[in-house]
Amino acid sequence: MTEEVRAAGAVLWRLAGRVTEVALVHRPRYDDWSLPKGKLDPGETTAEAAVREVREETGFRAVLGRYLARTSYPVPAKHGSGTVPKTVDYFSAEAVSGAFEDNDEVDELRWLAPTAAEKLLTRPEDVRVLRAFCELPVGLTTLLLVRHAKAGKRDGWNGDDDLRPLSEAGLRQAAGLRRVLALSGPDRVLSAPRLRCVQTVHGIAEDIGAEVRHEPLLSEEGYWPDPVLGVARLLAIAGDGGTPVVASQGGVIPDLVSALADRDGVELSAARGGVVPSKKGSFWVLSFRPPTAETGPVLVAADYHPSALPAPAPSRH
Numbered sequence: 001m002t003e004e005v006r007a008a009g010a011v012l013w014r015l016a017g018r019v020t021e022v023a024l025v026h027r028p029r030y031d032d033w034s035l036p037k038g039k040l041d042p043g044e045t046t047a048e049a050a051v052r053e054v055r056e057e058t059g060f061r062a063v064l065g066r067y068l069a070r071t072s073y074p075v076p077a078k079h080g081s082g083t084v085p086k087t088v089d090y091f092s093a094e095a096v097s098g099a100f101e102d103n104d105e106v107d108e109l110r111w112l113a114p115t116a117a118e119k120l121l122t123r124p125e126d127v128r129v130l131r132a133f134c135e136l137p138v139g140l141t142t143l144l145l146v147r148h149a150k151a152g153k154r155d156g157w158n159g160d161d162d163l164r165p166l167s168e169a170g171l172r173q174a175a176g177l178r179r180v181l182a183l184s185g186p187d188r189v190l191s192a193p194r195l196r197c198v199q200t201v202h203g204i205a206e207d208i209g210a211e212v213r214h215e216p217l218l219s220e221e222g223y224w225p226d227p228v229l230g231v232a233r234l235l236a237i238a239g240d241g242g243t244p245v246v247a248s249q250g251g252v253i254p255d256l257v258s259a260l261a262d263r264d265g266v267e268l269s270a271a272r273g274g275v276v277p278s279k280k281g282s283f284w285v286l287s288f289r290p291p292t293a294e295t296g297p298v299l300v301a302a303d304y305h306p307s308a309l310p311a312p313a314p315s316r317h
Contacts, residue, residue, distance in 0.1 A: 005075055005086040008049035009037025010093035011133040012062055014111065020138050022117050022130065023095070025057050026108040032122035035129060036106075037088050045176075045310050046089040051183050057106045060098035063185040064091045065142055066287045067303040068132045071125035090129045094138070096185075136300055140287040143238050144181050144245045147253055149173035149281040151196040166199045173281030176308035178203035181283070184243055191247040192219035200281075201247045212247075220251040231259050238288045238297040253278040260286070260299045270304035282306045 012023040012035075024033050038053035040046065047064055054062045068090040074083035100109040112120065114134050121127050149170035166174060181204055189205040191197045193214040205212045215233065216222040223230040234256060237244050248256070254276035261268050270277055278284075287301040 003077060003079070003084040005084060006040045006046070007037055007086060007088040008040060008046040008053065008090070009035050009088055010050045010054050010062060010064070010091045011035055011068060011130060012054055012058060012060060012093050012095050013133075013138055014095045015138070016111070019113060021111040022114055022133070023058055023060070024110050024112060024117050024120055025106040026110075027105055028107045029105070030122075033110075033120045034122060035090065035126050037090070038105075040310075043310060045180055045308065047091065047180050047183050047305075050089070050091050050093065054093060055098070057103070058095075058098070058109055059100045060095040062093035063096050064093050064183045065140065066092050066136070066285060066301045067305075068092055069129045071129060073125060088125075090132075092133055092138075136287070137289075139290070140300065141238050141241055141290055141297060142184055142243045143234070143286040143288065144184060144186060144243070145234075145253060145257070145284040145286055146177060146181070146201060146245060146247045147250055147278045147280055147282050148192075148194065148197040148200045148247055149177070151280075163195045166196055170196070170200070170281070173308065174200045174203060177201070177281065177283065178207065180305075180308040181245055182207060184285070186245045187242040189213070189245045189247075190215045190218075190237065192216070192222070192249055192252070194219060194249065197247040197249065201245055204245055215246065215248075218246065218248045218252060218256075220249050223252045223256070227255060227259065231256060231263075234260070235296055238286070239291045241290060250278050250280070253284070257284055257286070257302060261302055264299040266299050266302050268302055268304075270302075277304055277306065279306050281308065283308065 025036050036054045036057040040049040070089050072087045075086040077084045150167050151164050151170050152167040189201050190213045198212050217230045217233040258276050283305050285303045288297040291297050
């Protein structure tokens with residue numbers, strides 16, 4: 001079996017007045033300028049590793065936004081001779097607090113406009129990631145659309161299906177979602193009125209001191225009599241700004257995401273054969289331009305994460 005080195009990082013950004021600046025770090029060990037990144041610790045997801053590495057290398061606490069890109073290149077094998085592939089998954093991440101101090105890995109940090117940063121970066125792979133970041137503006141609204149975690153088989157539950165609870169596997173998935181979605185800085189939690197949906201995101205609400213608000217139009221029986229109303233409701237939630245978490249069902253999410261993508265011209269490369277994925281315990285990171293006087297919120301990116309547990313990186317929209 002081929003050894004693979006997994007790593008994660010971010011384009012860390014901030015606003016200096018109206019100018020977007022990104023952080024580059026100098027690593028004396030390699031004498032290069034790069035985006036902050038590092039290897040995954042055991043049991044980490046790429047999102048968790050990206051936030052941790054940003055904090056360790058730059059001193060800043062980051063809030064994750066959209067997924068950007070994956071780079072891949074050979075590195076010397078840890079055991080034996082030759083090389084092994086190294087993959088690095090990158091996210092957009094806003095710096096919200098902190099300050100830089102030189103450390104064992106990084107002796108200098110520079111905040112630069114993207115055009116200046118591109119000229120300073122050592123690796124062409126980092127330039128490609130930075131360009132992916134620059135394809136869209138900063139300050140997008142992030143909506144985290146979650147399919148409820150596993151709740152066992154319907155035919156094995158004798159009670160009201162609305163009250164079917166999460167299984168042990170589902171509780172593990174919900175715990176993973178609680179950790180990973182926290183990295184995006186959620187500020188409110190909404191859910192289809194199903195116990196399994198509410199249980200999936202209850203821990204997130206608890207962490208931010210909020211209640212889980214019921215959204216009947218995003219349940220299967222509430223959505224399908226008039227899908228246009230369901231799409232409008234999700235757009236209204238996005239239009240309120242912030243970073244909402246919305247839990248729904250597998251009978252709703254594919255149609256909802258597909259309708260939004262078709263409306264706003266966003267390609268869903270995660271879809272296969274026209275089927276939009278929505279595994280139990282998975283989530284979509286939907287990025288919207290905020291509403292203006294002329295338009296409501298507009299979907300500009302949609303990234304699918306098949307799991308909040310350690311797993312392969314998300315498919316890019």
